[in-house]
Amino acid sequence: MGCSFSGLNALYDAVNGGEDVWINENRYRILRQLGEGGFAFVFLVQQVASDSSSSVGKKLRDPSLISDDGRYAIKKVVIQSDEQLQLVKEEIRVSGLFSHANLLPLIDHAIIAVKAMQGGWNHEAYLLFPVHLDGTLLDNANSLKAKKEFFSTLDVLQIFRQLCAGLKHMHSFDPPYAHNDVKPGNVLITHRKRDPPLAILMDFGSARPARKEIRSRSEALQLQEWAAEHCSAPFRAPELWDCPSHADIDERTDIWSLGCTLYATMYGVSPFEFVVGESGSLQLAIVNAQIKWPPGPNPPYPEALHQFITWTLQPQAAVRPRIDDIIFHVDKLISKFT
Incomplete structure (x- = not known):
């Protein structure tokens, strides 16, 4: 899965307001926040059915990662510097190396450009994972x-x-x-x-x-x-x-x-x-x-x-x-x- 830097591949509005998130061709509705730490927030999301033929399942190497009920976890990372951007890219790269039942797989991801409050551009990253609701x-x-x-x-x-x-x-x-x-x-x-x-x-x-x-x-x-x-x-x-x-x-x-x-x-x-x-x-x-x-x-x-x-x-x-x-x-x- 490649990173997308298109602002169209983003949120509609506020990610905290129960809005929709697009990760590449797939759309997810935020149900609630699961946690946060540093510059990252984790949300429980529900995939929104699409009229098109695209689906998250077509993008997976392992079909077992497809959620039966369409629910996933999305990690949103707010990126405010080039150093943070490189760290997120490295996390995505490294996560893609591993394939094991006891390591959390990265299903999909997108990195988008967003306008900063003070002008210019920052980035936000969205990482899609299977959801586990019994906590850590x-x-x-x-x-x-x-x-x-x-x-x-x-x-x-x-x-x-x-x-x-x-x-x-x-x-x-x-x-x-x-x-x-x-x-x-x-x-x-x-x-x-x-x-x-x-x-x-x-x-x-x-x-x-x-x-x-x-x-x-x-x-x-x-x-x-x-x-x-x-x-x-x-x-x-x-x-x-x-x-x-x-x-x-x-x-x-x-x-x-x-x-x-x-x-x-x-x-x-x-x-x-x-x-x-x-x-x-x-x-x-x-x-x-x-x-x-x-x-x-x-x-x-x-x-x-x-x-x-x-x-x-x-x-x-x-x-x-x-x-x-x-x-x-x-x-x-x-x-x-x-």
Whole structure:
């Protein structure tokens, strides 16, 4: 799907007012807002039937992405600089690389030019995705926490296993890609009657080739600055907080974030947010890999699960496990606790 810069391929009027959005040849009616953050807004939309023969289905490589009820999610990004425009184009490009059941697919997209209030032109991007209305893993964990409830051990492991599968797909590229922002807020959950929840990793705005050679102090500082902007602090690997002047960064930054996400699935908070009250510094807690365990369910989560998390949170990236090691051991845990 190519980007369109035609103003005709846009909104009729205000995107917040229940109006219609065009993405290429397809028309969608905004039903309600699902979320927002930074310069992005996410809306639940309904495809509007067209008299023409064109349809979203004809544009998809995978027909399974066609919504049975015509509902989708649209992410609107307000672009106010050339740098933001390039970031959105890169997100679109990277999203198109992946095809996996546990990674959110980009169905269609358009980038349009819009007149700025002060004159001149800005851009807006519209990205079309399948919709998942049961919320994020963060939403679900917070809901359980408010009721003093917890995911079962098996659901925790099954959710985690699906995230591992999605990351393995990304890490298997040549060169490997890192997601760089694995966290509960970027995991969509769909509840199923007789199966564990479906978990889908989303938001590839920070995804980049994973491997980077750092050979100077200036390169290390540039990486830290990039990470501070693109990688959520409570889930950010130690080497992205305090990068040595000579280091080989790789996809194991995601393994750290994955371990933090597993902990947060269990307890509703990242491990280092839990201990930061004592150390006073999130960075210090992360660099020192300070891990403590909150009061858990009754009976509590098994010690084997705690040991597994500790193993993923090795502060030295060189000894941190890779995704294949993680999958091997989580499969053993699933077999043990099924």
